Amino acid sequence: MRDVAIVSFAQAKNVRRELDANEVEMVMPVVSEAVEQSGIPRREIGFTCSGSCDYLAGQPFSFVSALDAVGAWPPISESHVEMDGAWALYEAWVKIQIGDIDSALIYAFGKASMGDLPDVLTLQLDPYYVAPLGPDSVSMAALQARAYLEATGRSERDLAAVAARSRKDAKTNPAAQVTGDFDPERLLGEPYLVSPLRKHDCPPISDGAAAIVLASGDLARKVCKRPAWIRGIDHRIEAHGLGNRDLAKSLSTAEAGRRAGLGTGAVDIAELHAPFTHQELILRDALGLGNEVRVNPSGGPLAGNPMMVAGLARFGEAARVLMDGQASRAVAHATSGPCLQQNMVAVLEGE
Amino acid sequence: MSESLKPVTAIKAPVHLEFSYTAGRASTRFLRGMAQGKILGQRCPECGKVYVPPRGSCTICAVPTDVEVEVTGKGTVTTFCIVRIPSDSLSIDPPFTCAHILLDGADLPFFALIQECPFDEVRMGMRVEAVWVPKEELGPTFESIKYFRPIDEPDASFESYKEHL
The missing domain is CATH 3.40.47.10 (Thiolase/Chalcone synthase)
Structure with a gap:
């Protein structure tokens, strides 16, 4: 190589x-x-x-x-x-x-x-059985969030904590769109958008x-x-039909991470392309990232989510931390499709 | 073949999406010019080429073309074709002439109709001018120019436009 x-x-x-x-x-x-x-x-x-x-x-x-x-x-x-x-x-x-x-x-x-x-994203679904029913991207993410919360015993409070941390970290990112200090408890007082998701659980x-x-x-x-340096990179895809997958897990992310060589050492930071709060937790689980790993120091997709760009930006943000010398090993992740259908994982290292 | 064995060949899956167009800085300038009966291009600060209509960048130098240049409606036919195929989407009947026209002072030919000229007299190098819609019908659209027609000038030499074919 x-x-x-x-x-x-x-x-x-x-x-x-x-x-x-x-x-x-x-x-x-x-x-x-x-x-x-x-x-x-x-x-x-x-x-x-x-x-x-x-x-x-x-x-x-x-x-x-x-x-x-x-x-x-x-x-x-x-x-x-x-x-x-x-x-x-x-x-x-x-x-x-x-x-x-x-x-x-x-x-x-x-x-x-x-x-x-949301209407444009509906067109990426199965054109025969799903797209004609018109489910939008937020509703599909909410199906996944419910499955994840029920399967793991995590709470909506955990999701709000992800949103609050992302927006706080984004304060130092000049490219970010949604920034600021938010109390997770107060975020939980906001109404549901598509339950169990509130506005702060969704990307801008x-x-x-x-x-x-x-x-x-x-x-x-x-x-x-x-x-x-890109030490390893791999991408994996799951079934098109949402019912064919375990929505509470991301097997494709786990497999891509393994093949990218993630398990060969500790990582300092991870930039995860998790447009919804619960997806960050699913990805953390799939990649085995512990609490010592700083996730999305840029604020991540919850702070700014240009379609077709946000995944590449994760690679850029992870690389920037390494180029600046603030970390020596990082994970960059990108996703595509509804509910984390396809996932790419790369392990990056500074010299 | 029994009814149950007939293949299913269609389902209904209507799709409706609406988009709002963002013309961008360069095209906005050009389209506002159209509404005033003006043709506005932009010059590349590096290679000097003038783009009409401008797209805001030089495709060769990859830099913003931020110098605005007004050009006249006079130009030269660099290549042309006679369309003889009828189509429901066309507002005129064939045969008619489509041409690439290089406006004087511009470096990029664009596509336009030629009229007020027998279609078998159109030729490369022919000098033409823009015919605008009546003043009260001018708008921020390329359709403010109805078509181009020949003018009484000697043909341009091949040398003068051979770089722009």
Whole structure:
């Protein structure tokens, strides 16, 4: 295996509604910042891969027009995944492993504000038996939350504690959308949105963009003082039908974590792509993260959740902590699909 | 074949989504220009290319194109085709002419209709001008320009637009 590291990360501030910039205008400053920070000249970057979803904007091939932001003429080597940018990072990592390139630019963008996000997310469900019934994303997460609370004996108070901690940690993250000091007891006084979930258990709807540059071995060491090395990475998927899965557990996360080499040593921090409070607890259980592991020091998706971006941002936030020298081993996680259907886990290390 | 063995070939699964378009900074400037009968482009600060309509970035240099440039409605046909296939979604009857038009001072041709010209007289290098809708019908839309028509100027030389095919 070749050594591959994250050498730069940039993201736009997460906002509820970006009315000024279109997708290209949102992506461009973020890509420019990541490329500049990487120290690798744009034309020397071997591969570009992006993650986005045309359903969010309601524009076919919106990912093609986003290429205006990266300087794609004369033609560059490029690819796209209709998924969170974390899966674009995985594709780029594989391409570097094959050995024909040494660096890659990954970017992701999502402007959920242009449509009705819960309705858009319904369209990712089984098109024959589930989608026509129209269950929205929050209701499905609530099914999972109920299953988890009943199965584990955890309480809604535990969920409120996750929300309060996320919003508090997000105060130091300039990209965060929902920040502040909240008393978990008072949060529990709020009405249910879809029981057992209250508003604080759900992520905000966000517009945003993020970019990462990957580099291999010597190039990474040359351009970055303290690269965030990807020591292991894996992703696993579960059945499409929610009834075929144990919603209270995340077997795919556990398996991806095992294959990524998580068990070979302690970790300091974890950036988990858990859009709902109970999902952070499910992921903690699946990855065997004890109380000594600091989870989502950035505030996580509960503080800002741009679709197709938030997973890639977890990789960026975990890498940033390592590049800053504040930790030496971190977990980055990304999810896709309803109720943690598909999960990616990477183990990152500073030098 | 009995009724029970007939294949199930369809279910009803209606989908309805509504989206609100965000034009973005560059397109907003362009569309507001359209409402005033003006064609506004943007120049790349690095390579100097002028994009009409502007998308806010230079696709070559990957930098914001923040210098606004007004161009006239005069330009050159760089390539064209005669459409002879009827379609329900078209508001005009075939045959008609579609062309790529490079406006004077711009570096990117765009797609437009050519009219007021027999379709078999359209040619590469032909000089054309924009025909706008009446002033009271101008709006923030590309449809403020109805079509392009020939003008009485000598054809542009191939050299002058060969980089823009």
